[in-house]
Amino acid sequence: MARGIKDKVAILGMGCSKFGERWDSGAEELMLEAYKECLKDAGIDQNQLQAAWFSTAIDEVHVGKSGIPLSTTLRLPNIPVTHVENMCASGTEAFRGACYAVASGAADFALALGVEKLKDTGYGGLPGGRGGPLQALWNANGTAPGNFAQLATAYMTAHGVSGEDLKKAIGHVSWKSHQNGAKNPKAHLQKAVEMDTILNAPMIASPLGLFDCCGVSDGAAAAIVTTPEIAKALGKHDIVSVKALQLSVSNGSESGHNSWDGSYFHTTRIASKKAYEEAGIKSPRDEVSMFEVHDCFSVTELVTMEDLHISETGKGWRDVLDGFYDADGKIPCQIDGGLKCFGHPIGASGLRMLYEMYLQLQGKAGPRQLKDPRIGMTHNLGGAPRENISSVAIVGRYE
Amino acid sequence: MVGIVAFGAYVPRLRLNRQAAYDANKWFAPGLRGLAKGERSMANWDEDSITMAVEASRDCLTSHKAEDVRNIYFASTTHPFKDRQNAGVIGTALNVEQNLSATDIGGSLKAGTSALIAGLNASRGGAPSLVAAADKRMARVASANELNYGDGAAALLCGTENVIARLVGHHSVSMDFVDHFRGDEAEFDYGWEERWIRDEGYSKIVPPAIKAALAACKLKGSDITHFIMPSLMPAVPKQMAKMSGIGEGAVRDLLGATLGDTGAAHALVMLVDALEGAKAGDRIMVVAFGQGVDTLVFEVTAEKDKLAKRKGLSGWMARRKEEKNYMKFLAFNDMLPIDKGMRAEFDKKTALSVLWRKRDMIYGLVGGKCRVCGTVQFPRSQVCVNPNCHAIESQDPYAMAGLECAVMSFTADSLTYSPDPPAYYGMITFPEGGRFMADFTDSDKEQVKVGAKMRMTFRIRDNDTMRGGFKRYFWKAAPV
Structure with a gap:
């Protein structure tokens, strides 16, 4: 295996807009909101930026294509701006580009910024109807909830979990995120919800009810990265460095070959294993302090915790019900409310997760601050269980 | 010897309860009460005459190879396309393209029988011909047609080998008797008074046509075992049989109570119904009325009992779900400006x-099968999907x-x-x-x-x- 980028890149500054139904803002205002906080936190001048990566996933409903929208909105100093799109993994993908630029020595300061403005479509949920002219002729008439609901049916079948047990476990996943989100002033949904409300909510795509689905939000998040040496030279302390960045993309075996049973994320298993190797983590269940994972749907989070090799395969639902991932559990997950409550502006989500890790590792997370976290792990999943991009980032204190 | 080699049918699963439809409309059309019994077939929202014809054709080809078919005739008055060959879509769905002649036949309720005559004649030289007929006719809300019509399809394979029903003869007359019509700009049929249609149309046009057909076949009316004649007036076929010396017991049920009248397909749907129960030696007369008359006479052979089992009309009729929601019927037929979002x-x-x-x-x-590892996959792709193979350009088409x-x-x-x-x-x-x-x-x-x-x-x-x-x-x- 290649040497990896462990401790070659430090996060110099981060920013994140308020997430939610931002009727007051377009993508441009959201970008600036996140960027202002980020640049101030980094403590450098805009003219010091040498490269930028810009992530949006459904740009056809807001800024449009290319790197130009970022460059013009922020009036960047004519530096290279790369527009990246990898569905829900886009934010982490932008971060990866910026980190690789720094790790390679091509740039001393690089910006990653993700944004999504979804609430100008006129209806709830994600915009549909994407895909090329061939997909339009044969792809099932599906939605994200419908695709992820099938993860639930396949999981129950593979592990003999009853519908009732699973519904309770995924209900707990959402309950926990609502508890956490209530403590986050930037979150889209800041209200704790009773279990009964969750379990009795209207069905969206069986067996997923309303509270099993994350909302659709507007928002932006940004990071400026540099090397740990430069960060130190700039007088930074409590430096957060990148320990691992891994991505795994489906090659069609899950969707087209009968070897996959539909109950897990093939790519997440691969990406997380590589990330632990890159970060030098031997026993993730003991070494990782906290997670922000891709809880686009409650069942996604449950299954992801198995595929990240934290819960045993087929037993994740028990860990969830035991409170293992609660704020006061062994490894808190979605301490900022997750996609479920912080919100899910697609292109910004990966960076939003890193923002929470960054705050927690520096002890700046306010009322939801965890005690002495050392290693934080984020995970995004773009696409559907049968065909997806799984991205994993591990960050930690630079020691 | 040319004749029918195989048969198939298709009926949509949903059956609209006529009482439910009547109950919704009786405030406006109380006169329909007499029709408010039984049920009619109702296409799902994703069915039209092409999809129903494809299903009937697949049923028909249960024990025959589609690639042997040389001609496809598709009869309907509701072809989904005015200019784009509808029969060709059926051919492509059956994976037949090469050496295939495809023809749409429409314009009259006797399109089904006209297509059958064409198919039989085209098969005389030995080239198998597939005749498919299907209709999904629209009718005005609270009309008799709405209750009388049904959606469905039939298919017949014509040929010269292993004939199950030999063509004894056929006869046609064409005359522009307009009992009803549907203009180019219309969605619905417009019809004239029933009594006139019965007295000046059926009664004066059909008996001479049957007489001529019987003469051509050197048969008497009493030689007919099964008399098939679709009509929206249930008494008419009995009357025509009587006027032609055909026994009352030979007159086949119009399937109105459970299926409804399937338009251009109905003569062939009824023929499939008759063939399913027919015995060797039975003589079947098929009469279709529509700006003239087509008459065909068949004699069932001993081969009929050897034909492989298929769903047939009875099988598809048995797959049934009652629909009492008249609003759904309207919505599926795009007759309701429903808020789709x-x-x-x-x-x-x-x-x-x-x-x-x-x-x-x-x-x-059609998917692919890898020549290297044998993996079947859909869609067929450039690189084999098997994670342990990934051979390049290795897949043969696989239906x-x-x-x-x-x-x-x-x-x-x-x-x-x-x-x-x-x-x-x-x-x-x-x-x-x-x-x-x-x-x-x-x-x-x-x-x-x-x-x-x-x-x-x-x-x-x-x-x-x-x-x-x-x-x-x-x-x-x-x-x-």
Whole structure:
């Protein structure tokens, strides 16, 4: 295996807009909101930026294509701006580009910024109807909830979990995120919800009810990265460095070959294993302090915790019900409310997760601050269980 | 000897309860009370005359190879396309293209019998001809036609080998007797007074036609075992039989109580019904009326009992779900300006160049089989999907429409737009190999389960109403 980028890149500054139904803002205002906080936190001048990566996933409903929208909105100093799109993994993908630029020595300061403005479509949920002219002729008439609901049916079948047990476990996943989100002033949904409300909510795509689905939000998040040496030279302390960045993309075996049973994320298993190797983590269940994972749907989070090799395969639902991932559990997950409550502006989500890790590792997370976290792990999943991009980032204190 | 070699039929699963339809409309049309009994077949929202004809043709070809078919005749008064060969779509769905002549026949309720005559004559030299007939006619709200019509299809394979019903003879007259019509700009039929149609039309045109046909066949009326004659007036076939010396017991049931009148397909639907129970030596007369008369006479042979079992009309009739929701009937037929929501607004434009390149995949459900590792896969791709193979350009076409499959995972989606929510779809796997995320149709909560056996069926996927109604067809999974 290649040497990896462990401790070659430090996060110099981060920013994140308020997430939610931002009727007051377009993508441009959201970008600036996140960027202002980020640049101030980094403590450098805009003219010091040498490269930028810009992530949006459904740009056809807001800024449009290319790197130009970022460059013009922020009036960047004519530096290279790369527009990246990898569905829900886009934010982490932008971060990866910026980190690789720094790790390679091509740039001393690089910006990653993700944004999504979804609430100008006129209806709830994600915009549909994407895909090329061939997909339009044969792809099932599906939605994200419908695709992820099938993860639930396949999981129950593979592990003999009853519908009732699973519904309770995924209900707990959402309950926990609502508890956490209530403590986050930037979150889209800041209200704790009773279990009964969750379990009795209207069905969206069986067996997923309303509270099993994350909302659709507007928002932006940004990071400026540099090397740990430069960060130190700039007088930074409590430096957060990148320990691992891994991505795994489906090659069609899950969707087209009968070897996959539909109950897990093939790519997440691969990406997380590589990330632990890159970060030098031997026993993730003991070494990782906290997670922000891709809880686009409650069942996604449950299954992801198995595929990240934290819960045993087929037993994740028990860990969830035991409170293992609660704020006061062994490894808190979605301490900022997750996609479920912080919100899910697609292109910004990966960076939003890193923002929470960054705050927690520096002890700046306010009322939801965890005690002495050392290693934080984020995970995004773009696409559907049968065909997806799984991205994993591990960050930690630079020691 | 030319004749019918095989038969098949198709009837949509839903049956509209006529009483329910009448109850909704009796405030306006109390006179329809006499028709408010039994049920009529009702196409699902994703069915039209092409999809029904494809299903009937598949049923017909249960024990015959589609690639042997040299001619396809498709009769209907509701062809989905005015200019685009409808019969050709059926051919592509059956994976027949080469050495195939395809013809649409329409314009009259006797289009079905005219197509059958054409098919039989085309087969005299030995080239098998497939005759498919289907209709899905629209009718005005609270009209008698709405209750009388049914949706359905029949298919007959004509040929000279292993003939199950030999053509004894046929006869036609053509005269412009306009009992009803549907103009180019109309959605619905417009008809004249029934008593005039009976007294000046049927009574004066049909008996001489039958007489001429019997003479051509050197038969008497009493030689006919099964007399088939569709009509919206149930007494008329009996009257025509009587006037022609045909026994009252020979007059076949019009299937009105359970199916309804399937338009241009109905004579052939009734013929399939008769063939299913017919015995060697039975003589079947088929009469169709519509700006003239077609008459055909068949004699059932001993080969009939050797024909492989198929669903047939009785099988499809037995697959039934009662529908008492008249509003759903209106919505499925686009007779109700229902609020479909913004998710129904997505553009359905079809790239015709893509459709042409991928027509075997989209219309034929042809996947691939890897020559190196044997893995069956859908769609056929450049690189084998088997993670332990990944051979390049190694796949031969592999037809999958006829394979049974099973549900691996599924959902009932209330978010996506569907004319019949919730939308059922899921991952289906084929035991031979291959899987894909498929839309389900004709599905209920009770039937769709992990492991449930499914059958692929040719359906409308989308209707591009922005461009005059270009129907996109693809295959969906339906519970076996």
